[in-house]
Amino acid sequence: MRYEPVTGVQPEIFRWARVSVGLSVTDVAAMLKRNPEDVAAWEAGTKAPTYPQLETLAYQVYKRPLAVFFLPSPPEEQLPQREFRTLPDADMQTLARDTYLHIRRAHAYQLALRDLDDGHNPAEHLIWKSVSLATSQPLAEQAERIRQHLGITLEKQIRWASDVSALKGWRKAIEDAGVFVFKAAFKQKEISGFCLADDVLPLIYLNNSTTKTRQIFSLLHELAHLLLSMNGLSKLDTGYIDALPKREQRIERFCNAIAAEVLIPTQDFMAETRHLPSDLEPMTDVRFSKLASRYGVSREAGLDHRLVHCC
Structure with missing residues (x-):
């Protein structure tokens, strides 16, 4: 019985669980070491996984409680693509x-x-x-x-x-x-x-x-x-x-x-950099490091931004 196809799971639940973690059918098949056609068939409702396969899907692939797969329809849950607008669509589609x-x-x-x-x-x-x-x-x-x-x-x-x-x-x-x-x-x-x-x-x-x-x-x-x-x-x-x-x-x-x-802060930064040359190339790493350590930042995380806008 344990290795017979599971009954009672709506096909759209499988698709929702996959899409909700940004995986493709091929991704899921690779994680299960199955053919992509099997995963596609589960989502189409023409086949069903065995109970051990469903457990693996739930706990290891989709990170969902097993009971979720026996709901009558997918639960309401907002996808990141609709929730965030601060990354380009191409980046949102490739979230890990x-x-x-x-x-x-x-x-x-x-x-x-x-x-x-x-x-x-x-x-x-x-x-x-x-x-x-x-x-x-x-x-x-x-x-x-x-x-x-x-x-x-x-x-x-x-x-x-x-x-x-x-x-x-x-x-x-x-x-x-x-x-x-x-x-x-x-x-x-x-x-x-x-x-x-x-x-x-x-x-x-x-x-x-x-x-x-x-x-x-x-x-x-x-x-x-x-x-x-x-x-x-x-x-x-x-x-x-x-x-x-x-x-x-x-x-x-x-x-x-x-x-x-x-x-x-601009006012303090301008006071600290008033003697800097207009051409920043000659500045030594020591001078940059001293300036960065004053504010507890790195060049990449704030200092370069401030140099570009103030100097």
């Missing part, structure tokens, strides 16, 4: 299964937090209630409002002894402001992180396999998304921005600029 699973896990965290805190945010002062951003407003003023709400002065930032201390400091300040921050290592290395907007329990999820300075920049980039009241999904290489529609390009560049301005 691992990234889908991280996004699903983040939603589960939000639900758990809602149950744990009885639908309330435990923070006393919610940053998105007092700070909202607009791409049309002066950048420095908006970044300063973020700093003030987080309670991070430039003097406090400079005192952080390492990038590890800086990441802990920024993270604690943002969590104290009501935004939950989670970290995990992504197999899709080019993803820097994402955020899920919510009026009560917003969440930022960082790729823990990137450098600490990159995580700091990503943390503030995603915070900017939340203060624009939108979800965000970002990559390390900013080249993806050029492939976005004009409106989304403006938003992504704005979020990068806000993150850079919060980390490296």
